[in-house]
Structures are given as C-alpha cells and as structure tokens.
Amino acid sequence: MDRLENKVAIITGASSGIGRAAAKLFATQGAKIIAGARRQAELDQLIEEIRVEGGQALAIAGDVTDETYAKTLVEVATGTYGRLDIAFNNAGTLGAMGDTPDITLEGWQDTLSTNLTSAFLGAKHQIPALLKSDNGSLIFTSTFVGHTIGMPGMAAYAASKAGINGMMQCLAAEFGPQGLRVNSLLPGGTDTPMGRSVANSPEMEDFVKGLHGLKRIAEPEEIAKAALFLASDDASFVTGTAMLVEGGVSINKT
Ligand code: NAP
Numbered sequence: 001m002d003r004l005e006n007k008v009a010i011i012t013g014a015s016s017g018i019g020r021a022a023a024k025l026f027a028t029q030g031a032k033i034i035a036g037a038r039r040q041a042e043l044d045q046l047i048e049e050i051r052v053e054g055g056q057a058l059a060i061a062g063d064v065t066d067e068t069y070a071k072t073l074v075e076v077a078t079g080t081y082g083r084l085d086i087a088f089n090n091a092g093t094l095g096a097m098g099d100t101p102d103i104t105l106e107g108w109q110d111t112l113s114t115n116l117t118s119a120f121l122g123a124k125h126q127i128p129a130l131l132k133s134d135n136g137s138l139i140f141t142s143t144f145v146g147h148t149i150g151m152p153g154m155a156a157y158a159a160s161k162a163g164i165n166g167m168m169q170c171l172a173a174e175f176g177p178q179g180l181r182v183n184s185l186l187p188g189g190t191d192t193p194m195g196r197s198v199a200n201s202p203e204m205e206d207f208v209k210g211l212h213g214l215k216r217i218a219e220p221e222e223i224a225k226a227a228l229f230l231a232s233d234d235a236s237f238v239t240g241t242a243m244l245v246e247g248g249v250s251i252n253k254t
Contacts, residue, residue: 002029002030003029003030003228003232003233003234004026004029004030004031004085004086004228004231004232005029005030006030007030007031007032007085007086007133007231008031008032008034008077008081008082008083008084008085008086009026009031009032009033009034009084009085009086009087009088009231010034010036010073010074010077010084010086010087010088010122010126011023011026011033011034011035011036011088011090012036012037012064012073012088012089012090012091012118012122013036013037013064013090013091013092013141014033014035014036014037014043014046014059014090015035015037015038015039015042015043015046016037016039016042016192016193016194017190017192017193017194017195017220018090018141018187018190018192018220018223018224018227019035019037019088019090019091020042020046020220021219021220021221021223021224022088022090022223022224022227022228023035023046023050023057024046024049024050024053024055024224025221025224025225025227025228026086026088026224026227026228026231027050027053027055027056027057028053028055029228029232031085031086031231032055032056032057032081033050033055033056033057033058034057034058034059034060034073034076034077034080034081035047035057035058035059035060036059036060036061036062036064036069036073036091037061037091038061038062038063039061040059040061043059043060043061044059046059047059056081058076058080060072060073060076064089064091064114064118064121064122065113065114065117065118065121066121067121067124067125070118070121070122070124070125070126071125073122073125073126074125074126074129077129078129083129083132083133084126084129084130084132084133084136085130085133085135085136085137086136086137086138086139086231087122087123087126087130087137087138087139088139088141088227088231089118089119089122089123089126089138089139089140089141090139090140090141090227091114091118092114092115092141092161092194093110093111093114093115093194094154094157094194094197094198095107095110095111095114095115095156095157095160096108096110096111096156096157097153097154097156097157098153099153100153100155103155103156107156108156111156111157111159111160112156112159112160112163114160115157115160115161115163115164116159116160116161116163116164116167119140119163119164119167120167123138123140123167123171126138127171127175127180130180131175131178131179131180134179135179135181135233135236136179136180136181137180137181137182137183137230137231137232137235138171138180138181138182138183139182139183139184139185139227139230139231140164140167140168140183140184140185141164141184141185141187142161142162142164142165142168142184142185142186142242143157143158143161143186143187144186144187144188144244144246144249144250145157145158145161146158146159146161146162147161147162147165147186147242147244147250148244148249148250149249149250164184165184165242168182168183168184168240168242169240172239172240173240176239176240181230181235181236181238181239182239182240183230183235183238183239183240183241183242183243184241184242184243185223185226185227185230185243185245186242186243186244186245186246187218187223187226187245187246188212188217188218188244188245188246188247188248188249189208189209189211189212189217189218189246189247189249190217190218190219190220190222190223191217191218191219191220192220195208195217199217210254211249211252212246212247212248212249212252213247213248213249213251213252214247214248216247217247218245218247222245223245226243226245230243
C-alpha cells in the first residue's frame with residue numbers, strides 16, 4: 001500500500017544523503033515531490049531517477065537561507081500539485097567547527113542561518129498551506145548533538161540544531177489544535193557526504209562507529225524510513241517529538 005498516496009511533499013537537502021534518500025522513498029510511496037537544494041545538476045539527476053521509477057517530482061534549486069526561496073517552494077507545490085501535505089526541512093551544514101574561542105561571529109551566524117533560520121523560514125511559509133491539508137506533517141532534521149550529548153568543537157552546530165527542537169515544540173503546541181503535526185528527526189552518524197566529512201579516515205570511522213550502541217553508522221535510507229513514518233498517517237498521534245534515530249549513541253557508554 002502506498003503510505004503517502006495523494007500527498008505532496010517538499011524535501012530540502014534533496015541533492016544528497018538523507019534528503020535524497022527520503023525523496024526517492026517518499027516518491028515510491030505515492031508522494032509528489034518538490035525537491036530543494038542549491039545544486040541543480042544533482043537535483044535533476046534525482047528527478048530523473050524518480051520519474052524512471054514511475055514517481056512524480058520536480059526540482060527547484062535555491063538557498064534555504066533565502067526567504068524568497070522558502071516562499072517559492074510552497075508556491076510551486078500548491079501551484080503545480082494543488083496542495084502541500086508534508087514539509088521535510090532537512091537541508092543542513094556542520095558549519096563552523098573547532099575550538100569555540102576560534103569560531104568567528106560570521107561562522108557562527110552562517111551556521112545558525114543555514115540550520116536554524118532556514119527552518120523558521122521554511123515553517124513560516126509552509127504552515128499556511130499545511131493547515132489546509134487534512135493530515136499535515138512538518139518535519140525538521142536535527143541531531144543528537146546538543147540534545148542528549150555534547151561533543152567538543154560542535155557548539156555552533158549543536159546550538160542551531162537544539163534551536164530547531166525548541167521551535168518544533170512551540171509549533172507543535174501552536175498548530176496542534178488545527179491538526180498539524182510537527183516533529184524533529186535526530187539521526188545518528190549516517191553515511192552521507194556530511195557523515196563522511198567527520199569519519200574521514202579509517203581511525204575516525206572506527207571512532208564514529210564506536211560511539212553508537214549498534215557499532216555502525218546508518219545508511220541514509222534507514223533515516224529516510226523514520227522520516228516516512230513521521231510524514232505518514234502511521235504517526236497520526238505523534239507530535240512535538242524529537243525522535244532519536246541514532247543507533248544508540250545516546251545510551252552508549254563503551
Ligand atoms: P549531505 O549529504 O551533506 O546533505 C546536505 C544537504 O543539505 C545537501 O542536499 C545540500 O545541498 C543541502 N544544503 C546545505 N546547505 C544548503 C543551503 N544553504 N541551501 C540549500 N540546501 C543546502 O548531509 P546529510 O547527512 O544528508 O544531512 C542532512 C541533514 O541531516 C542535515 O540537516 C544534517 O545536519 C543532519 N544530520 C546528519 C548526520 C550525519 O551523520 N550525516 C547526523 C545527524 C544529523 P546543496 O549542497 O546542493 O545545496
């Protein structure tokens with residue numbers, strides 16, 4: 001059974017990694033996809049793959065820090081497909097990393113802009129359209145870093161992603177009475193270009209795997225399946241949740 005039949009979904013960060021896997025999975029489940037990211041060629045390749053598999057999708061390239069882009073994604077969803085049911089605000093960056101005294105104000109602000117302000121801009125323009133859906137689902141990609149554990153050198157990333165979780169809770173309370181569900185998804189280490197930029201040597205890969213209770217990192221498709229749950233009516237009573245899908249990083253002590 002198609003779990004997203006007749007639904008329309010915006011997915012950002014769809015040119016790579018988790019967003020790309022989610023776009024493909026959502027499309028196989030019947031959703032019509034509006035795929036966003038900056039790289040047009042990667043998005044075009046994704047759209048081609050979805051269409052070959054019988055799905056419906058289109059790509060709009062842009063920068064999630066740009067409010068006009070957030071507005072355009074919604075206008076394209078409603079203008080082309082007539083509705084918006086799901087918004088998966090997933091685009092993100094590790095941003096400014098390293099010893100906090102060495103982080104520049106510009107690096108800090110860029111990280112917050114790409115990860116947190118983008119989530120606000122997405123939500124701001126998506127919510128009015130999502131409220132017209134019978135079963136709207138608004139999802140943000142956050143992380144376990146800064147939620148259940150701290151990690152050195154990641155203060156800007158953690159702050160930006162923890163900010164998403166705080167905003168998510170308020171949005172869930174604000175729009176729950178109108179039936180909109182709002183959640184965030186907290187992946188563990190995942191085999192994507194971002195994940196690989198941390199696990200960038202055999203030693204670092206072993207270290208990152210060892211952080212997880214399952215002693216491995218995730219495939220992007222495993223995170224996409226959790227996003228599918230939150231997007232679908234299977235999660236009809238799930239809102240306001242920061243959902244850990246992190247292979248046991250947060251409970252691991254070995
Ligand atoms: P990824 O493969 O590097 O993908 C990141 C995506 O975000 C790309 O599609 C990129 O597209 C897009 N993006 C970045 N900055 C953007 C901007 N300013 N405007 C528009 N799009 C932008 O990484 P990923 O692992 O799939 O990351 C997806 C999400 O998961 C992120 O929010 C990340 O923080 C989170 N996460 C990842 C891990 C992990 O271990 N991989 C763990 C926890 C959480 P363009 O470059 O084409 O713009």
